[in-house]
Amino acid sequence: MSMTMTQKILAAHAGLDEVHAGQLIQAKLDLTLGNDITSPVAINEFEAAGFDKIFDKDKVVLVMDHFTPNKDIKSATQCKQCRTFAKRFNLTNFFDVGAMGIEHALLPEQGLVAPGEAIIGADSHTCTYGAVNAFSTGVGSTDLGAAMAVGYTWFKVPAAIKVNVTGKKKDFVSGKDVILYLIGKIGVDGALYKSLEFVGPGLKELSMADRLSIANMAIEAGGKNGIFPVDDITREYLKGRVNRPWTAYDPDEDAEYESVVELNLDEIDCTVSWPHLPENAKPATEGKDIKIDQIVIGSCTNGRIEDLKAAAEILKGKHLAEGVRGIIIPATQSVYREAIKLGYVEIFLDAGCIVSTPTCGPCLGGHMGVLAKGERCVSTTNRNFVGRMGHTESEVYLASPAVAAASGIAGHIAHPKEVL
């Protein structure tokens, strides 16, 4: 039987020769992930069930990223509970303040995810690792609690949509524009429960940073996961990061896809998703009348060094418009360090922005940039739901780092061309 990339990875982890869409399987896991919000619940479940062992101290990863450095007593208590658990089981990969970064930027960067691996995380954007040809998906805290103990979980094998990428990227267009455009095309439930499998000659146009942004937002189209095949770009990225053996999975020629979406990069310009759904995608050039109060550049979608570079190139020698606040958050410690070394931090400070230690912070309206009633923000994060970044009457416009930076300078939603 022929299979998709996702189905092949699941079959391999279930010890089966083949699987089909809809089948219930039990699969071994290569890694489990929890953060400072979801892990405490999982730890409670783990303890309530009476477990006293974890399946592998190298493969249970906890990242303290959402409300850290702790914003209040409750979040401090949650981190403390994770810390105690990490000590108790001597976890190799416990990332606390000083070492932590935003989980989905951190794990690929640290080489903790590799092609062909199966990963679950108690966080919906765990689907990010499909960028390196891993199967990864978000689950609930009970699932995480159980998986930390036994190292396997159950899945319903997903059907898949093939996204055939062709064409060439225009200037200033990044992976973020591509995924916002795609979600605009298929809708927030366009890939419900399904795998989004990206293939085609256009992939060579997409850097690893682009692919990570794209796979990250597969969930915003309702997808179970998003996944790319391995090519030279992947191999180059993995060099020096992943030293264990891994297996790449390509889809079979005649793999069964429920539908095929054609994605021609030639047609995509800088794209912004208007409130309050990621599917409200329009060209950035249509935002001239949208005055803004804040820009946020960071998150698991767009907090990598390539993202900061794109923003720095636009902000260099310029200043934010009057009344606009600029918040820039490198996603990991090494991105932070790199941004200092390359002079980006100075560019940001000169432009009137602040640069923070890694944290999810404003992405989920947690801290470090919460919006008041009536305020508008252009943000490189991945969700613009009602109240996501603060007051229920505030508005979030999703965009790439280049568009966010340009909008900060213009004072309204702007295409980078407008300010250069």
Next chain:
Amino acid sequence: MKAHKYGDHVDTDVIIPARYLASQDAKELASHCMEDIDKNFHAKVKDGDIIVAGLNFGCGSSREHAPVAIKASGISCVIAKSFARIFYRNAINIGLAILECPEAAEDIADGDEVKINFDTGVITNETKNKTYKAEPFPEFIKNMINDGGLMASLRKKS
């Protein structure tokens, strides 16, 4: 087992309204189950009865209270055309049997007497004298449901 039939998109707010979420007690949750679309649900359901519904059953928030309330009401299985993903996972994890079978979900009427063979996936409508076929659960899922859910089942093994 009597079938209780509902339409498409029965969401978790209908299954167990948010105003009752302060309770963790399954029996208490069961007493309010489905009350916003079917006031008499709690009174009329007998142990072993089933729910039959349309598309996207259990959509909405990810609350685990929803399958818990249904199971504690005495419902032995939910048959639907399709389920919301998180509900599907939660239901299996707490040990509530659920079957996707568009044909059965369409054909079974409110009040029909229905029998389910979980080993074969065959659903028999005794009132209409018809059978439908769902994909049977693999062994490990059957065990999980019989043991009372994911955690209970793993605890038994460890």
